[in-house]
Amino acid sequence: PNWGQVMFQDAASSVMFQLISFHDHALLVLTLVLTVVGYALLALMVNKHVNRYIMEAQTIETVWTILPALILLVLALPSLRILYITDEVSQPSITVKTIGHQWYWSYEYT
Incomplete structure (x- = not known):
């Protein structure tokens, strides 16, 4: 990382590139x-x-109901794909278990 960097760093893995x-x-x-x-x-x-009757038109009501749903689908489908890609873990070299106590954290490495 560089000071004042605006964009992301170069991707080191395929998940980060996605x-x-x-x-x-x-x-x-x-x-x-x-x-x-x-x-x-x-x-x-x-x-x-x-x-002045634009607020009573049935077609515009349909459009501004369906269009946001389509926009959300356009955003949700790639997001879910990346979520499932990141969930696939193959033989990690280390596993860290973090336990939160009332006043401190404890860690277990396996």
Whole structure:
């Protein structure tokens, strides 16, 4: 790590590479959502000829119900894939058992 470093360090394992890729994917989705919402809010504030019955439209209700669900799926599926990849442990060289007591921690190495 370098002082003032903004990005992640170079990945040392395939799991870390997957996590960095997921981070980039999530930031892309976040940027797209913020851009679309910001544009829609700005367009509604600037445009004087807005349909005043837009709040009663069935199609827009359907769209703003289904679209967030799809966005959450786009984020959840890669996240779950990485979660299951990180859970697969093959023959660790050391196992650390950490026990929290009232005033101190104790460690057991096997």
